[in-house]
Amino acid sequence: MNYWMMFWTGALVIAGCSFAVITAIVSVFGYRDLMQMFRRLTAQGGKEKENE
């Protein structure tokens, strides 16, 4: 039981930290991605990309 207790405590710490760090990174760089997506969609001008 102690082994499992330690294992899940470690897993929880890793999960919580990676969740927080990835959230911070995505919050900053996701906005840039979003703006790029808008520019490309505008450039496509409503044309079917599938037919390119």
Added chain:
Amino acid sequence: MTFTSLDWIIVIVYLILSVAIGMIGRRYVGSVAHYLVAGRELGVFVGIATLAATEIGTITFMYNAELGYRYGFAPFIVALISGLVMVIIGRTGFVITRFRSMKLMTVPEFFERKYSLGLRLFTGVLVALGGILNMGVFLKIEGEFLTVISGINAKYLVTVMTVILLLEMLYTVVGGMVSIVITDFIQYVLLSTATILVSIFAVFHAGWHNILTKVAATMGEKGFSPIANPKFGLTFIIWQVLLWFSIHTCWQTTAMRMFSTKDPETSKKVMTWTGFIYLGRGMLPMLWGIAALATLGTGNNHDGVPMPVLNGHVLQPIDAMPAMLGSILGPGIKGLVVAGMLAATMSVNSSYLLGWSSVISQDIIMPARQVLGKVPLSSRSQILVNRLANLFVGLFLMFWGLYYTPPGAVYLYLNVTGTIFLAGAFVCVIGGLYWKRANVMGGYLAMFMGAVGVIVPFFFLHWNENVTGFTAFALAAFGLVFGSLLGSPWEKIIAESQTP
């Protein structure tokens, strides 16, 4: 426990802003590819945000917290499997890179490319049916969360959830995937912040030592070891590995994010990094459930755990987490957390609305028109059909979702209903991509046996979820192999008889 004016202002401002921002997507929708897969222009970071936001909803928090309350730390294995499997798929590109290279828009579309139009139609019906019924329980559970945490009268539940659903539908119908990606990004930031805040509050409030002691005292080793807990065990673990491989590759809403990425390499990166988020997606809400057990679990024992009690009222285990949050969060913070949960709800529901309605339009209506010999629809007409399908799914959910109550633990119920089509679909996709002899007869048999392998044992023979899920995958695999080996000579004979 009641909401203050400040909490209501935060929630209402969030709802108005969210819908207004979502409507921006409309101006970028010029084709059906824009509507369904955002023109395949998703970058890595926004891809992670939209994939995570789509698969983290209030329903996710509720069922994971329920697992934590009922079974302690043992269900952490589910989060570990879901995250690790996602990282493995991301690193290897298993299925997803081939899917992305094929420029698909829905999963059943693959079935026409590899197998036949008929199998696409058959799969489309199973996917839409399983998916919509699966989503059907979301509204009620989400409504329970809102009612318990905000303290609003239960008689307003239907009205509140209907308004939220209508708001989600408004921007989803109009802007499709583009609107969803925009709102998902904002919703992801908000829901993740709320998740981190609540986790800190929950541990601080219940105390880490108390949490461990309560689980050990109540459940013993079963509360920590997924092997020792009879609800889980080795069969459960094998089923979960198979299930999560199939969910991360064949679940329509997840697959749509992979189809929407800029290229196959981007889809691999999105999947890998989201895998780490999936660890927290499962474990953190389970921790909230365990914290609720430590603070509110003082009632009589039921199924091995004490029932939650708050202010003398006995609650259901699934309501323990929102009840705990309602009692420990102060004014303002509670509004922020509820706005975060609403963000989670809206991002999941809007994506699921689009996901399942796209299957109805692209994999049922379009192929059916083709079978009937009708001329193909223009891109503009296809968008219209998609919007109508979206409305249909939304209306169905409004009537079904608010009144149906799932039996037992919600997580297991969702898994079982998902397996109805996932077992067959996953086996067919693997066979279609990696086994040259897989053919149409094998495909039909796999889909049929996968569905029957769930429906008969679970609903009629009342086997437990683990054995049912495992059996469904085994039967689907047997169906594909047996049907393909049997089908090959038949197809040869039919082809020869048709040769002049």
